[in-house]
Amino acid sequence: MTQTVQPTSGTAAANNSAAAAPNGSSAVVNPPALKRRIPKYADLAPLMQFKKPEFSNAARLKRASTIWELRDIAKRRTPQAPFDYTDGAAEAEISLRRARQAFQDIEFRPGILRNVSSIDLSTDILGRAARLPFGIAPTGFTRMMQSEGEYAGSQAAEAAGIPYTLSTMGTASIEDVAAAAPHGRNWFQLYLWTDRERSLELIERAAAAGNDTLMVTVDTAVAGARLRDVRNGMTIPPALTLRTVVDASYRPAWWFNFLTHEPLTFASLSRYTGTVAELINSMFDPTLTFDDLDWLRETWKGKLVVKGIQTVEDAVKVVDHGADGVVVSNHGGRQLDRAPIPLHLLPGVSAAVKERNSGAAVMLDTGIMSGADIVAALALGADFALIGRAYLYGLMAGGRAGVDRTIQILEKDMARTMALLGVTKISELNPEHVRLLQGGRSSQTD
Template identity: 65%
Template sequence: MPRRQLPNPKDVFEYLQLRRPQLGRAARLRKALTIADLRAIAKRRTPAAAFDYTDGAAEAEVSIRRARQAFEDIEFHPDILRPAEHVDTSLEILGGPSSLPFGIAPTGFARLMQTEGEVAGAGAAGAAGIPFTLSTMGTTSIEDVRAANPNGRNWFQLYVMRDRDASYDLVARAAAAGFDTLHFTVDTPIGGNRMRDTRNGFSIPPALTLRTVLDALPRPWWWFDFLTTPKLEFASLTSTEGATVAELIGKVFDPTISYAELDTIREIWPGKIVVKGVQTVPDAVALIDRGVDGIVLSNHGGRQLDRAPVPFHLRPKVVREVGADATVMIDTGIMNGADIVASMALGAKFTLIGRAYLYGLMAGGRAGVDRAIAILRSEIVRTMTLLGVSSLEELEPRHVTQLTRLVPVD
């Protein structure tokens, strides 16, 4: 038994570490150690309708749950006695550099989540040395995104609209602003049934009702920002007053687009073009055979067709058919740097984050997006170090096993 004694006051003072209390945005974000932590902060600080627009998915939200579960159901196989003291996370993608193996995906209506919106995302991406993708449904103009990220890589995501001239004008403006890659999105012929939005009475722009006013009471800072900044509207669309997202998509987007529209856009777009929303192996093969610069395996974050294929599960089949050299990217469900490492090990050339970025935006504007990127970067570096790999090129399929829950019935 240890010998007991009265505490020595000198020792007690050595143990005491009194720190000045830290309050405000910086302290709040510093406590966030994961994207899930940022999500929790975002939920506290954002009205329900705006938060659920970001957080929710279509129908019963099966697709997004499966996508996230797929990343949890992996097993890593680290190499031992192979020091990875200096980890290089940089790569070349679509003709240019990225300091990390992920970029910011196109997400609509970002100023709804927090008034800094796409400007915060573009600025943070530029500072981190990763691409930023502006959505057709963005709330910041092409030119303003360019101003926010003048020296970084900007990509533009295109929905082909019924008004073809308006679509072509957006393509021309993005090219003139120096955007180097266009994401031609093909999974949105109509809007998905996003039931959280319906239940919340969500509309564009948000309507002030008794419910939204009551929801605003514990979040006065959000409403102060909302009411004291420029009117919330789409930068590339008009005539959206009082519409739900599904109504807007039905009114503006063209559900009849085909390969003919893709060919037309390829003729007028001078940069790289990738097709986003690919969900089957035959479609992936057909697109690569037609010479597109890349494809994004995506089910739109589970926000369109519920029970759609899980992109992470689809990826190995696609890579086998199109070849290891084809540019196959992946999004949907990425919430941890380890998800990104696993995707790269199993053949993806790049990944995109959507909700992870928006949780940071809602949690703290530009600083919150910086924090989200920093969290993912640290998780990527730590995972690679523990695997014993010093660069992305060293990642191989042998480093990852996909454990199986969903097995197709023959």
């Protein structure tokens, strides 16, 4: 028996009826929502939320959502010589490009159906807590980039609850940085000179100022060939040549700040009176050996970190000689071009160092331009990361406010990336969350 089903919906019945045209063909009838009409003011009002244009630098910083955007602002506001000193690397700059490409070639492996409503980015590094798993790396000549220099960096780090590392070649003294950020965690970076008396003076000053960690840089037997600086004729302080005057006409705020603040000096080197070239030649000692590291370990009573590790063997050896931590780094690509890629080297270094001394810290720098980069490094075995250029781009873009913005961007990136990976704590990150791709293809198997 055949049963006839009548339409139960008035709309459906109407549509069926309307579909039958007089000539027997079907006609398309638009639902009411698709019929054109003259818009009412009540419909338009919620859409017309015009904001007053903001052209201040503070507004530009607020709009910046990536480190690359901060770099764009920095380039517009900073003369070419100091910008290129920050932005450039050695020779053909292959090392820097490869380091950044390594992060771009990371493939994340997210987990789903996890409760990621709360993300904890805190960690422990060298025996103390850090609110975020990265700190500010040592950078030289920092007040040349922007007049607030090391003061902006140390105070921003203090506010963020992360370490700040002052360079031996910094333009603020150990004591002044300690006074500017009295509650911050301040570290000091050292070039170990042939003149042990001069090195010892800096070590004692760092300890007296409350620095709990000494970071000795060991990848500078000689200075790298930083060709942008050569082409720009960069000097410290910047020279007022015709070229720099013309360049300054487009960046009046930088020059105003530069000329109305204390002149640039190597502030930690109170006894030094030579030229920059003489300083570098005396600071970069080609005779250093592991015996010198032993002397430093005996002399410095706080935490000792060796920066510039580029082989697994050297990482293990410096730990055997008493280092509390290593920084896997090729000096931001500023020393040996075509040097090892830190991110690729990291898993091997981490495994070997932890096997030798489970308490030793493994850190990484070079090429970091986002919070996702930091998450990738942590997953591949780093305990901590250091940012150099990323922080300087923020500094050049807006002084202290720009450094704050750098940290905010990285923090937001990290929290989002971890949530999408399905992890809520730094300790949950592991190599299963990432793949290192080579040439667009995975170097690992499922």
